[in-house]
Amino acid sequence: MKTIYLTHPYHPNLIEKSRVVLVLGFFDGIHLGHQALINAGREKADKEGCQLAVMTFNRHPGLVFSRIHPRDIQYLITSEQKQKEMEKLGVDLYYEVEFTSAFGSLAPEDFISQYIVGLNAAAVVAGYDYTFGPPGQTNMSLMEDLADDRFEVIMIDEQRLDSGQEISSTAIRKYLVEGEVEKANQLLGRPFATTGYVIHGMARGRQLGYPTANVYPDQGLLIPAVGVYASKVCVQGRWYEAMTSIGYNVTFGDSEEYTIEANILDFDQEIYGENITVAWYEYMRDEEKFDSLEDLIAQLAQDEVTTRKILKNY
Template structure:
């Protein structure tokens, strides 16, 4: 997959020079609803015998259009993760456009002229709720008028699960409630968070459960506090493990939460290493135990439960890596 980064106003020489089918959306999470839109774009590109290009933004448009609190609007995917998922789907070209105030100030017609027609699109594919400005004048219903016969408009209707729309907002909600299994079903793959291993209290070693203390990627949403069965990527290999998100309430409660990952059958120093954690299943809430011995007993139960759950999970056969 070719990745082309654009900053408004873009250099025409940076563009793919031939005709394309262009798929439009922010695609945070690249969930099942997004996948439906992208697959329709790939199908249309094959019909027209051209390449399929997806256009996304490097950051959320709310940064320009409204007051934006990055701690309230956390992402489901980093840009790098989004690239991986797009490539796995079979996208030929990924346009990553810097979303700035200059770009956001374009009128709907200017956006269409510069970022659909200008990118040599013979067809534009997007979800039914895609907008390119104020919804009242820049919805998918308005797009054929702005196209003025220069490209085909393909609108993909919503994809639902149990009668409710699959959306990034819905997935964020279930993650914050700890329902990672439901989030994974809506995504179509196991949700993951990247981070770097930092020094912690090293208390896990004294309990027989050494942990990697992970500093997660900023602005990527974490599941709610609790203990989870996880898959952990370290130096190109996926391991089974369990992870805790919380404040270490059994001992001296921390001011800030921590993410501690115990990797099964693993005994290497990995401080400073970048790891990836896939959140497979929620095990239990964070609990304050009366003693270290009670905590160890519970950790042994957590490990048995995690090993049982993870024995049936093979990330190498997962649709999206």
């Protein structure tokens, strides 16, 4: 997959000359609904003998349109993760546009001229709720009117699970902040994952016989609810089973900020500074304050048993 970064106004030389099927969206999370868009685009591109292209943004449009502060935006996926998932789905060209006032205020006709026709789209694939140009002025019906036979418009309807559950980034966020990672994973079509790197902690886990990797997460990512989870951790390209806690070390009472601590099972390496990915599979229990270290150690032993049992299913 080739990645091309665009800042408005872009230089035409940056654009691939071949005709493409262009899929539009922000794609936070790349959940099953987003995957349906990409798959529809891939099918159309194969039929037309075109490359499959995606155009997305580097930041949430609300940061420009709604005066939202960056700290109030919690993404489900990093730009790097998003690109990796797009490549897995068979995307050939990945256009990431810097979302600015100049880009966001483009008149609908100019958006289509520069970012659809200008990107050599033979067809455009987007969700039923996709909008473009200034807020509140456009919808997919208008895109069909403005296409003027220059490209085909393919609109994908709302996607739902067989149970009727709506597939959306909003629903995924709700489940994650409530600790219901299994339900979030159903909508994502894969385990929700947190990326970051390993930093030094208080080393209490080692003293208790359960050493942990303290994960400093990539900034701007949504973190699941406080609790202890059955998880898997990727270190240096290899996945390991782990029990991972998100919490405030309430037994010791000395942490004002949450920590993410992964006890990686059957693992004994120094990995400070290593990039790490935590994939969350099931919530096991809430964070708990223990009266003694013996009680804490006994609970950790039970957590390990539960973790191994859960992960046999994954």
